[in-house]
Amino acid sequence: MLxxxxxxxxxxxxxxxxxxxCGIYDPEQARIEAESCLRIIEKYEGNEDPLxxxxxxxxxxxxxxxxxxxxxxxxxxxxxxxxxxxxxxxxETFWKATKQASKVKQSLDAGAAxxxxxxxxxxxxxxxxxxxxxxxxxxxxxx
Amino acid sequence: MPRRWLVAILxxxxxxxxxxxAARRLDAVAVRGLSMAPALLPGDRLLVVRHRGxxxxxxxxxVSDPRDATRELVKRVxxxxxxxxxxxxxxxxxxxxTRVFGPFPASAVxxxxxxxxxxxxxxxxxxxxxxxxxxxxxxxxxx
Numbered sequence: 001m002l003x004x005x006x007x008x009x010x011x012x013x014x015x016x017x018x019x020x021x022c023g024i025y026d027p028e029q030a031r032i033e034a035e036s037c038l039r040i041i042e043k044y045e046g047n048e049d050p051l052x053x054x055x056x057x058x059x060x061x062x063x064x065x066x067x068x069x070x071x072x073x074x075x076x077x078x079x080x081x082x083x084x085x086x087x088x089x090x091x092e093t094f095w096k097a098t099k100q101a102s103k104v105k106q107s108l109d110a111g112a113a114x115x116x117x118x119x120x121x122x123x124x125x126x127x128x129x130x131x132x133x134x135x136x137x138x139x140x141x142x143x
Numbered sequence: 144m145p146r147r148w149l150v151a152i153l154x155x156x157x158x159x160x161x162x163x164x165a166a167r168r169l170d171a172v173a174v175r176g177l178s179m180a181p182a183l184l185p186g187d188r189l190l191v192v193r194h195r196g197x198x199x200x201x202x203x204x205x206v207s208d209p210r211d212a213t214r215e216l217v218k219r220v221x222x223x224x225x226x227x228x229x230x231x232x233x234x235x236x237x238x239x240x241t242r243v244f245g246p247f248p249a250s251a252v253x254x255x256x257x258x259x260x261x262x263x264x265x266x267x268x269x270x271x272x273x274x275x276x277x278x279x280x281x282x283x284x285x286x
Binding site for chain 2: 001002006010012013067080081135
């Protein structure tokens with residue numbers, strides 16, 4: 001209903017939004033979980049205690065699953081068809097990286113974890129080149 | 144003269160009814176987000192009318208968000224097909240729209256944006272096609 005009040009100060013808001021929740025998409029989230037995986041594998045190797053090792057495996061699998069999740073969110077929600085035009089191998093890169101995360105989940109291979117980190121870094125490059133840093137990071141973060 | 148009074152009273156009543164009817168079919172909304180830039184910018188205020196009749200590609204419409212019925216989205220009609228309507232944000236790289244939700248039923252379109260009445264510098268009809276970004280302010284915003 002149009003009233004003088006609604007004209008002066010519309011209470012009704014229409015969203016010309018990009019997605020609803022928070023708009024924060026940052027490959028760092030995946031990177032930190034992947035770093036966890038690598039460190040856990042190293043700790044596993046340096047400790048014979050079966051109980052400790054069991055915990056390592058459990059936590060590493062959990063973290064690797066989170067890597068997949070965070071990469072998926074970036075893939076579906078941050079990247080847009082326009083970005084695909086700019087980076088035709090975007091899908092391939094994500095597909096390989098999430099597969100690599102599965103590999104890290106299944107194995108205790110530090111090399112696989114390092115490979116995963118470098119794959120996340122190449123996603124990070126695309127993210128930065130498409131303005132992700134300026135668009136999604138809250139400013140004022142200490143470097 | 145009683146007859147004149149009667150005419151005057153009836154005329155006033157009809158006028159009031161017409162204004163009330165028009166007011167019910169109109170509303171004012173505020174824009175949030177950049178997905179319709181540069182046609183619509185955050186903080187723009189729009190006059191919307193209840194939509195009746197046929198939609199055409201280029202119409203800027205208000206629909207409720209399929210993910211959250213308490214929110215409304217403003218997007219542009221891209222294509223129409225058998226009672227279904229594709230809605231896209233003008234600023235593709237920063238829009239969540241039909242590419243994510245799929246097409247909307249045409250009946251979901253209840254309102255159409257016709258006039259941008261605030262800020263004064265941007266008063267005008269809502270353009271019925273995507274502007275190519277002649278507005279330098281919009282350029283700065285869409286970074």
